[in-house]
Amino acid sequence: MGEVMENRRAFLRLAGSLAGAGAATGALAEAGPLDVPPWTREQGATAPGYGRPGPRETLARYPRxxxxxxxxxxxxxxxQGLHGILTPNGLHYERHHAGIPAIDPDRHRLVVHGLVARPLILTMDDILRFPAVSRLHFLECSGNTPWLGAKPDWTVQDSHGLISCAEWTGVELSTLLAEVGVQPGAAWILAxxxxxxxxxxxxxxxxxxxxxxAYAQNGERLRPEQGYPLRLFLPGLEGNLSIKWLRRLKVGDRPFQTREETSKYTxxxxxxxxxxxxxxxxxxxxITAPSGGQQLREPGFHEIRGLAWTGRGRIAGVEVSTDGGASWAEAHLEGPVLPRCFTRFRLPWRWEGGPDKLLSRARDETGYVQPSREALVAVRGTRSFYHNNAVFGWSLGANGAVTYAA
Amino acid sequence: MGEVMENRRAFLRLAGSLAGAGAATGALAEAGPLDVPPWTREQGATAPGYGRPGPRETLARYPRxxxxxxxxxxxxxxxQGLHGILTPNGLHYERHHAGIPAIDPDRHRLVVHGLVARPLILTMDDILRFPAVSRLHFLECSGNTPWLGAKPDWTVQDSHGLISCAEWTGVELSTLLAEVGVQPGAAWILAxxxxxxxxxxxxxxxxxxxxxxAYAQNGERLRPEQGYPLRLFLPGLEGNLSIKWLRRLKVGDRPFQTREETSKYTxxxxxxxxxxxxxxxxxxxxITAPSGGQQLREPGFHEIRGLAWTGRGRIAGVEVSTDGGASWAEAHLEGPVLPRCFTRFRLPWRWEGGPDKLLSRARDETGYVQPSREALVAVRGTRSFYHNNAVFGWSLGANGAVTYAA
Structure with a gap:
């Protein structure tokens, strides 16, 4: 069993086990750091006006x-390859039902009508003139983490990749609704x-x-696959509600019972x-590290890293188990802990080289605790497709290989 | 003179002046929103595994x-084209003195030596195993905002573009220094x-x-132009100190008096x-909006938007003047206000159509107030090149054109 390290300073014992480390006077088999490496011997290139990841970095989205x-x-x-809480725009998850429309932003309009005093048609220039807000939020597809069909070779990209986190900028919907004047009896809105x-x-x-x-994401205007030039963004709610390529809002007195809220997303x-x-x-x-498909090189110090989130506000804490749930340790939460946003958690840990099972369990500021799969199935049965937020784990083999833990 | 709007709700008068807006039943000259636009008539494309901005978005870096x-x-x-506080990695400012080295991360090493008990040579795998932190910080070149040579057609990209803000992930230097054991008498470090x-x-x-x-920026591994695979990142300090492509740290008892701290960067x-x-x-x-090269379309409501930052902690407030400094109004600070990070400020404002001069003035939590150019020149003279943090302004012509204000 692994030893959860009580003290962050305990990693100081790491040095002795660093595979590549040596005394600075030691020799390295290859052209080493005390030599002048080839890339230091010549002037380097320049970067393009809009930069790209380097040639050795190959993170990419793929269809689940x-x-x-x-x-x-x-x-x-x-x-599995991301650090901190942000998702670069080029790697934000996508869900399209009919592909990405090639919208001319100059011709795009937002219609606001229904139970409002002053129906409006707005251009993007109009929308950009309204008072704006910027907020960091996660966005998760309600179909994230399949209920069935788990495979031993799952990576966390396979199991949890329909979630991302970004800074979203745009006009508060309440600002627009105040502008158009919501009428008595209004209770629902169609997007x-x-x-x-x-x-x-x-x-x-x-x-x-x-x-x-929202018209901007992580500083720049929305990417086409994220709703360019305008999307609805509903913090903490299932991703499908955050309608992309937003063209119409209609205020009404009851739900509109569309296809995607009757035959789907139930x-x-x-x-x-x-x-x-x-x-x-x-x-x-x-837990994103160690996670499925990764390989621990050797026993010794490792930092367990993961992400937690809740649609109800702030994460209050995350517990981690390295023994399949027999015992739990409180992880460190990296600040700032923001509402309806990714929170990065970390736990120092010493792997002793045997098999382990790693689990994480989040709780939020309402007191709600992420349920076990058993507790969730007891309520929801096994015919569900959406809204699986059960505790999830990785198995660690004695060889250091990490696989999905049933 | 423009009218600073006391009440955020006062923009509600905006509707009447929206150029493109009309009653939802009104007719539009072009194919309008109540028609089905062409991009809704056919299935859309899919996005690449690593996405890019859409074809209509053309923001780019260029040499100053x-x-x-x-x-x-x-x-x-x-x-001028960014929103919120984050800079996408593809648009982060760059400063190279000899181009971008094409480093093989598997062969890169960090040497730590000098006045330390246990000198080390570390691989990138070693460094990734250390306990990590993630923090949002600005990075500013000390040569940002030229002291001389201002031009009427400056944009804010020209005048202030040597600054960006991102989430940086890596190992705290203090963690590494504890590992190697700093010896008595140590006072400086060479990077x-x-x-x-x-x-x-x-x-x-x-x-x-x-x-x-730091090995990651805004979630993903560093871009080549930002120091891949490893850089030093010193929050709040002049950008040049945050040595990119970091290969060596040497602890000593005095400054090393390198070229870049004697003939340059003084x-x-x-x-x-x-x-x-x-x-x-x-x-x-x-102020990033309205800013140089932009054009106000018409009098009426506009939100003044800008960025503030300080290397000494948190921004405490930003005042905005729309009359060349005769009067000042307190701007709204968008939260979270983080230490040594961009803070976005906003002020509702009604432009009455005449000439104006827009200024912003930040203060930080230490009580320090951003100085006027006159006050700064009184201390620093006019032979400076670096560290110009003077109050800066834009002129607004009666035609709505925005230019640099001397």
């Missing part, structure tokens, strides 16, 4: 499943995308706290009924 | 001055890069609070002496 037709794809973020499936979802007005009409319960309108993404966490 | 030779370049970040100029700088050990051996004072070792980047701010 073969798409049934080209535009219906869900690509996953390589969480419609300009993609070829005209993706539509209904959201209750009272679930729109912090909602943003949770089939044990009694055969379907639970509709499950909006909030509950507290969840996953 | 023609480089004296190809590898000696300073490229500037397009602050050396693996580029063709072997960039070297000396930093006092007591100025290293929060220093990171401040020529009015009496002809040179001030050496000016490390901290003091509080500074700039």
């Amino acid at each position: 499943l073969p798409p049934p037709f080209p535009g219906a794809v869900a690509t996953v973020t390589p969480l 419609e995308g300009a993609d070829a499936c005209a993706m539509t979802r209904s959201i209750p007005l009272d679930a729109l706290d912090g909602a943003i009409l 949770d089939l319960m044990p009694d055969g009924t379907a639970r509709q309108f499950t909006f909030v993404m509950e507290a969840k966490s996953v | 001055l023609p480089p004296p030779f190809p590898g000696a370049v300073a490229t500037v970040t397009p602050l 050396e890069g693996a580029d063709a100029c072997a960039m070297t700088r000396s930093i006092p050990l007591d100025a290293l609070d929060g220093a990171i051996l 401040d020529l004072m009015p009496d002809g002496t040179a001030r050496q070792f000016t490390f901290v980047m003091e509080a500074k701010s700039v």
Whole structure:
């Protein structure tokens, strides 16, 4: 069994086990650091106006499943290779139902109508003039982490890659709704995308706290696959509600019962009924290092690293077990711990070289604790597809290989 | 003169002046939003595994001055087109003295020696095993904002583009120094890069609070132009000290008096002496919208937007003047306000259509207030090149054109 290290300074014993480390006077078999390496012997190149990762960095999104037709794809973020809490825009997960529309931003319009006093048609220039906000939030597809079909060779990109985290900038929806004047009796809003499936979802007005009409992500304007030039962004709610390529908002007195909230995005319960309108993404966490497909080189010090998040506010804590749940240790949370945002957790740990099972369990500021798979199945049965936030684990073999732990 | 809007809700008068807005039942000359636009009529494309900005988004870095030779370049970040506080990695400013070395990360080594008990040679795998931290910080070249040579057609990219802000992940330098054991008498550290100029700088050990051996930026591994695979990152200090392509750290008892801290990166004072070792980047701010080269379309509501930062901790407040400094209004600071990080400020404002002069003035949590150019010149003279943090302004013509304000 691994030893959870009580004291962050305990890693100081690391030095003796560093495979590549040696006294600075030691010799290295290859052209070593005390030589002048070839790249120091000549002037380097310059970078392009808009830069790219270096040639040795190969992180990429890929479809989680073969798409049934080209535009219906869900690509996953390589969480195993990311650090901190941000996802670069080029690696943010995608979910398209009809591909990415090639929108001319000068011709794009947002229509706001229904139970409002002053219906409006807005250009992107109009929207950019409104007062803006910028906030760091995660976005998670409710279909993240498949309930069934787990494979031993799963990576965390396979199991949890339908989530990403970014800084979103735009106009608070409440600002726009104040501008148009919501009328008495209004209770729901319909959001419609300009993609070829005209993706539509209904959201209750009272679930729109912090909602943003977003036009920028991590500083720059939205990427085409994230809704360029405008998307709805609903912090903490299932990703599908954050309608991309937003072209229309209609205020009404009841849900609009669209295809994507009746035949899809409902949770089939044990009694055969379907639970509709499950909006909030509950507290969840996953260990990203060590994680599936990785290989520990040798026993000794390793930092267990992972991500936690909750749609209900801030993460209050994350516990980590290295013995399959027999004992738990409190992980360090990297600040700032922001609401409805990724929180990076870390735990110093010494691997003794035997088999282990690593688990993480998040809790949020409401007191909610991420459930075990058994507890979740007891309520939800095994016919669910969406909203799996169960505790998740990795097996560590005596050879240091990391695989999915059932 | 413009009217600073006392009340954020006052923008509600915006609707009447929206150029593109109309009642939702109104007609538009072109194919309008109530029609189905062409991009909604067909399935869209899919995105590449590592995404790029859309074809209509053209933000790019460019050299601030023609480089004296190809590898000696300073490229500037397009602050006028960015939102929030983050800079995408592809747009982070660069400063190279000998181009970008093409380093093989498997062959790269970090040597730590000098006044230490246990000198070490570390591989990148070794460094990735140490306990890590992730922090959001700005990085500013001390040569940002030229003292002389201002031009009326300056954009904020020209005047302030040698600054960016990102999430940096790596090993705290204090962790590594504890590992090697700093010996009595140690007071300075030399950092050396693996580029063709072997960039070297000396930093006092007591100025290293929060220093990171950084290997990741905004989630992913460093870009080649930012020091891949490893750089020093010194929060709040002049950018040149954050040695890229870090290959060596040597602990000593005094500064090493390298070329870049004697003939360069010193401040020529009015009496002809040179001030050496000016490390901290003091509080500074700039308005990014409206800013040089932009054009206000019409009088009415506009949000003044800008960035503020200080190497000494957190920004405490930003004042904005729209009348050339005769009166000042307190801007709204977007949270979270983090130490040694960009802070976005915003101020609702109604432009009445006449000429105006827009200024911003930051203060930090130490009580320090960003000085006027006159106050700064009184101390520093006019022979300085580095460390210009003076209050900066934009002129707004009666035609809505924005230009540099002397």
